[in-house]
Amino acid sequence: MTAHVPKDMVLARLADIVGPRASSASGVLADHGRSEAYHPARPPDVVVFPESTAEVQAIVSLCRDLRLPVVPFGAGTSLEGNAAALKGGVCLDMGRMNAVLAVNAEDMDVRVQPGITRKTLNAHLRDTGLFFPIDPGADASIGGMASTRASGTMAVRYGTMKDNVLGLEVVLADGRIIRTAQRARKSAAGYDLTRLFVGAEGTLGVITEVTLKLHPQPEAISSAVCAFPNLEAAVNTAISVIQCGVPVARIELLDAVMMRGMNLHAKLGLPEVPHLFFEFHGSKAYVAEQAETTQALAQEEGGLGFAWATTPEERSRLWHARDNTLYAGLALRPGAKAMITDVCVPISRLAECLVATAADIEESGLVAPVVGHVGDGNFHLLVLLDPDNPQELSRAKAFNDRLVRRAIALEGTSTGEHGIGFGKMDFLPLELGEAVDAMRLVKGALDPLGIMNPGKIFRPAPSSHGETQ
Template sequence: MSAPIIPCDRKPLPPGFLDEVRAVVGERLQTGEAIRLQHGSSETHFDPVLPDAVAFVRSTEEVAALVKICVAGGVPIVAFGAGTSLEGNITPVRGGLTIDLGEMNAIIEVNQEDFDCTVQAGVRREQLNEYLRDQGLFFPIDPGANATIGGMASTRASGTNAVRYGTMREAILSLRVVTPEGKIIRTARRARKSAAGYDLTRLMIGAEGTLGIITEITLRLHGIPEAISSAVCSFETLKGAVDTVVQSIQIGVPVARIEILDDMQMKASNAYSKLDYPELTTLMFEFHGSERYVQEQVETVKEIAGYNGGSEFRWSNLPEERNRLWKARHEAYYASINQRPGSLGWSTDVCVPISRLAECIVETKADLAQASVPSTIVGHVGDGNFHVIFAIDPNRPEEMHEVEAINDKLVARALAMDGTCTGEHGIGLGKQQFLVDELGDAVDMMRLIKRAIDPQDLFNPGKIFQL
């Protein structure tokens, strides 16, 4: 059992529709059940819903042609990248056509002197950084999964580096988008600032494909730091770890990454990723800059950690050691649900002001101590964002209800602290009522925008809010 899909009317495809689509993409139109299941399933606890067909596109012009066919026939459209979203963001609840942009994976240009690049939506973040490495540049947004850049833009992703480099909102300069009219628009130029009209770039970032299909993205880049050092520090108390994060941020230490893993997550990660760290609440740090500047950051944070009961730092300075450390962090979700093989995963996603972080995590940990479902805590605590990962037995529906109640309480706690129900996963199917609780009448303005741009409600219908 999993969380119910929000019901939407599903209509059969109009006569001749598949022939029209096939005329655009040829054999790249797929209707087999296995492909449809792959494009209708989620990384987390939502039931699969299959699209009627999947079209693999290779150009913006093909996307525009397919949009015109869908709009003329009243067929719902869902854009698909890597399928790594966690809130049912790409579930085709009304069937229709899923447009897979994974083959649009060209890096169009890199402007080294301007520290930016333009890529197609299907480019993966690891692919981009491998391409940029020899030019001394890197793209810092790291949500963990090897997601597509288009998907990261659509969900306003962030991840481990956000505390220093920001989220996709700060990383994107311009977008190329296919609108529900089938037009191809560019939302901005490459200039680092502009006051030219409405900020359509920001409107599309985080819209989850409900207002248009992003096909190209122009991104800010950064120079690869002269020195990178990673460290791990364990704490006897959860509060000591969180206080170290808050105090480091408050005095202005520009730490690139600060990740927290509670004692249960460390136990799971040690087993899954073959590590040997103490099974205590642990912080993972990464410092970027010149050799001297990194050393200054390290000494400051070590002093703060020691004051809060932290252990000696364990260093991972060599690239292969750092990669192994962060690979373990990126595998935290799978490590957590692997505690119960065959379980369903559910990852929460609240974010609170940094001054309320310790209070929020400590109260949440107390709730988890009373729960029957195994769970861990992991998060990008440098910006106040953390996740509870539950491993739910699919044969015990009462566990799903228990987790729903815990999540409801967690979100209510975060909103009471002037936080948000979603730091980086988006709304999708899972957080629609929480969005109303969080923003109230502002959601009505979102509905007005949706109706104006997509009057037939064909672009990823049923997501973010109900019309």
């Protein structure tokens, strides 16, 4: 804790709010200081497990009074240090706030607490004929997905979190509770506070409820994989599919290196060349039509035949393997950590960006398999490295710097879905310029004491004396 606030006193005050659900045990702190990222662990001083909005409000109010950092925590799958406790403080593990509060099947929406994970939510919805389509791969919490503006494999068809969050309940830094919207599908009432908090990474408040848009479960689903002679042919096929208006549900790129890792990890037995993974949703006739058009476009680029997965078991095996590409990539270098990149460019510039990046990987001598949501121009590399090797870490960071600058020069972004956290703060001004100053003004207005997840998204503005404020 800070020097003027003894930890024992904070624990005692938190115990008055949540009883034994506050802990400073070393194992608990360690679990909340690490993530899937390569960044070093940054544990909090105390972890607390609230079970209601009222408890969150009381905890935040206490932290305000004591000037303690507040770090919301979901499932711990963040990749840019989004939930790292850079300045210690109190971590709010939202995992116990995991209830489905209301399903409005007629209106196709649902209200949930933030700690519920996407797979648990969809299991709850199974008998309603509806589902929540945002799939970032990991079984992330809904609150964490909202906080990082997550998307994933089905964003090309169903959009991202910003398109599927209808409203939020948020505890602000001063302890007030606000609702950002009603349940109507559209509104022109005032500022769009919902989208202000979606992607704010816990720097403006703590999300305590989320109202989500749901979608009908498709009548028919079909999946396929197709091999290509080279990376450019695969990317050109993906671009053609999108530009021809095929409403593909998923279109994922895996390069030859990633396919080698997939074969090692998941025993797929597929050729170790670039592949596209497709999924089609709709009526049986519509799915067949989409698949036929896509197959013809792939053949024009030298696609080496479609392998179909039509049964639920086959599809599950295929997409389970895709969802575990992190572990598949790590299989290429046991004991390594992955620096996971996250750029996104306009789809017309995707081939240019990927081909230049592939050449950069080769020149750098790095092992960096590619996996991408290429239907919306977003792709990732798993740069495999030993984070304890300074030269290797420096080389990987230099590569990532070139990659991000390349994407921004092509009118893209440093992060398509992982967020800024503290890992990409230095790229935000390059991407958005003076808009970052506007973000600082919003942060200052809603969190004047700077207690909400400090050290994330942007650095403090320099003062007139050249110091940070």
